[in-house]
Amino acid sequence: MAAPDSRPIAVIQTQRMGDLILTYPLLLWLARCQPGRPVTVVADAGFAGPLSAISPRADYVPLERARECLGSREHSLVVNLGIRPEAARLAGEIPAETRLGPVADAAGVIRVRGDWQLYRASVVHLNRHSRYHWAELNALDIVPPALLAQTAWPPPRRGGPGRRKVGLFVGASQPDKRPGAAFTAGLARELVRRGLVPVLLGGPGEVALGAEAARLAGIPVSNLCGRLGLKELALLGQELDLLVCPDTGPMHLAAWTGWRVLNLSTGPVSAYETGPYQPGHYVLRPRLSCRGCWECLRPSVFCRDRLDPARVAYVAARLARGEDERLAGAHIPGFELLRTAVDGFGLRRLEPLAAPGCPAAGLDARELVGEFWRAAFGHFFGLWPPTVPRSAAAALAGGLPALHAALSRKLVAFGGVIGRDLRRGRVPDASFAASFAPGLRPLAGYLERLLQNTDGDRASRLACLSLLERTVGLLRG
Known part of the structure; x- marks a missing residue:
C-alpha cells in the first residue's frame, strides 16, 4: 500500500487585507479535500500576523523569504492568487507538480493556468456581467463542486430590540x-x-x-x-x-x-x-x-x-x-x-x-444577461449540466425576447469575426473584447485571454470554436 502523499501546498496572496481574508475559504476547503498536507501562505506580514487568530490553520511567510522557505521542497500544488510580477516569478520557481494562476516561466513570460483563474483574468475591465465571487474563483479550479455544495457557513449575529x-x-x-x-x-x-x-x-x-x-x-x-x-x-x-x-x-x-x-x-x-x-x-x-x-x-x-x-x-x-x-x-x-x-x-x-x-x-436586462453567462461558464467548466444555462437563456427569452434575439444575432456576427481571425492565425490584442457589445464581452474577453495565454496555438483555436458553438447551442435552447 502506497504511503499517503504529504507534499505541501503553497498559496500566494500578496494583495491587500481583504484579498487575504477572501483566501480563508480556500484554506478551509483545502484542509477538507486534501487532508494532511501542510499549507504555506505567502502574504504581507503586516496583515497575516494581526489576522493569525482568525485564520484557518496555515504557515505564513512574507514574499521576501518565500524562496528561502519554499524553493527547495517539492510541492503538490502552488496557487498564485496575486497579480504582482514577483508573485508570478515565485509561482514558477517553487518545485511543484501543479501550478495555478499567473506563473512566470524561465524566460519571464507569464501565463495563467487553470480555467477559472483564466476566467478571472478575462473579466478585468470587462466585469459588467461577471457573477462569480472572488472567494469562489480562488477555489473552483481545485475544490470539488460537491464540497462547495456541502459547505454551510454560520449566519452572522443578528441584532435585537435592546441592541443599539x-x-x-x-x-x-x-x-x-x-x-x-x-x-x-x-x-x-x-x-x-x-x-x-x-x-x-x-x-x-x-x-x-x-x-x-x-x-x-x-x-x-x-x-x-x-x-x-x-x-x-x-x-x-x-x-x-x-x-x-x-x-x-x-x-x-x-x-x-x-x-x-x-x-x-x-x-x-x-x-x-x-x-x-x-x-x-x-x-x-x-x-x-x-x-x-x-x-x-x-x-x-x-x-x-x-x-x-x-x-x-x-x-x-x-x-x-x-x-x-x-x-x-x-x-x-x-x-x-x-x-x-x-x-x-x-x-x-x-x-x-x-x-x-x-x-x-x-425585469433587469443586465441581470438576466449576467445570469446566462454565469450559467454558461459554470457549465463549460464542469459545475453543472447544460440544463442550467438553457434555463437561464429561456428566462432571458421569456422576459426580454427582443434582447435575447439581439444577443443571438450579435453572437453569430461575433462568430464570423473570431472565425476569420482564427483561420488567419491572429492573436487578439487587449482591445479586442471591448470592441463588441457588452452582452458579448464575457465570451469575447475569455477567448481573447485564452488565445493570448497560448500564443494562439492550434489547441486554443479549436477550444475557441468549441466554446462559440456551445454558446450558440445554449442560447438557442
Whole structure:
C-alpha cells in the first residue's frame, strides 16, 4: 500500500487585507479535500500576523523569504492568487507538480493556468456581467463542486430590540469607494435620531477623515479611528450589532468573524465579485446603469455622491434591531437592497429584496444577461449540466425576447469575426473584447485571454470554436 502523499501546498496572496481574508475559504476547503498536507501562505506580514487568530490553520511567510522557505521542497500544488510580477516569478520557481494562476516561466513570460483563474483574468475591465465571487474563483479550479455544495457557513449575529451600537467604517483603499465625511456625519445624526449609537471606525489613514466626520456631525459621537489594530477591531465587532462600510478589508474581517455587514457598494467595485461573501449580509447600492464598474469614467463618482444618510440609516436601524423581516419587499427610492445567500450548488448569490410591483422589481436586462453567462461558464467548466444555462437563456427569452434575439444575432456576427481571425492565425490584442457589445464581452474577453495565454496555438483555436458553438447551442435552447 502506497504511503499517503504529504507534499505541501503553497498559496500566494500578496494583495491587500481583504484579498487575504477572501483566501480563508480556500484554506478551509483545502484542509477538507486534501487532508494532511501542510499549507504555506505567502502574504504581507503586516496583515497575516494581526489576522493569525482568525485564520484557518496555515504557515505564513512574507514574499521576501518565500524562496528561502519554499524553493527547495517539492510541492503538490502552488496557487498564485496575486497579480504582482514577483508573485508570478515565485509561482514558477517553487518545485511543484501543479501550478495555478499567473506563473512566470524561465524566460519571464507569464501565463495563467487553470480555467477559472483564466476566467478571472478575462473579466478585468470587462466585469459588467461577471457573477462569480472572488472567494469562489480562488477555489473552483481545485475544490470539488460537491464540497462547495456541502459547505454551510454560520449566519452572522443578528441584532435585537435592546441592541443599539452600529459601527461606521469611514475609509477604503480607493478614494472613490469612500462615502466622505459629510455623508458619515449625516448618517451618524440619523442613527442617533433613531435611538442608535454610532461608533466611527477606521485605520491610521482615516484619522483625519474620522475627525472631520465627528466635527461635522455636531453631536457627541465615539470616534475610534486610528485607535484599534485589526485584532482589536475584530474583538470590538463582537459587541456591536452592525457594521456599515464600503467595500474594504475590514468589511471582510467583519463578515468572517460573524459581525453583520451592511455594505455600501459604491465606486469602482462589484458586489458580486468582492462584496461580503458569507450568507446573511446586506448590500445597498444606488440604482444606476453603471453600477459594479471596474473603473469610473465619469467626471464625478455619481453612485457615491447619491448616498443618502436617511435611507441608509433606515436600513441600518432595521438590521441593528434584528428587524430583517421588515426589509423584505422594502422600496428604497433610488437604491437596491440585496442580501447575500447561497444557491443549491454552494455558490454565493445576491438576492434582491425589492417589493413586487415597485420599479426596482422589474425585469433587469443586465441581470438576466449576467445570469446566462454565469450559467454558461459554470457549465463549460464542469459545475453543472447544460440544463442550467438553457434555463437561464429561456428566462432571458421569456422576459426580454427582443434582447435575447439581439444577443443571438450579435453572437453569430461575433462568430464570423473570431472565425476569420482564427483561420488567419491572429492573436487578439487587449482591445479586442471591448470592441463588441457588452452582452458579448464575457465570451469575447475569455477567448481573447485564452488565445493570448497560448500564443494562439492550434489547441486554443479549436477550444475557441468549441466554446462559440456551445454558446450558440445554449442560447438557442
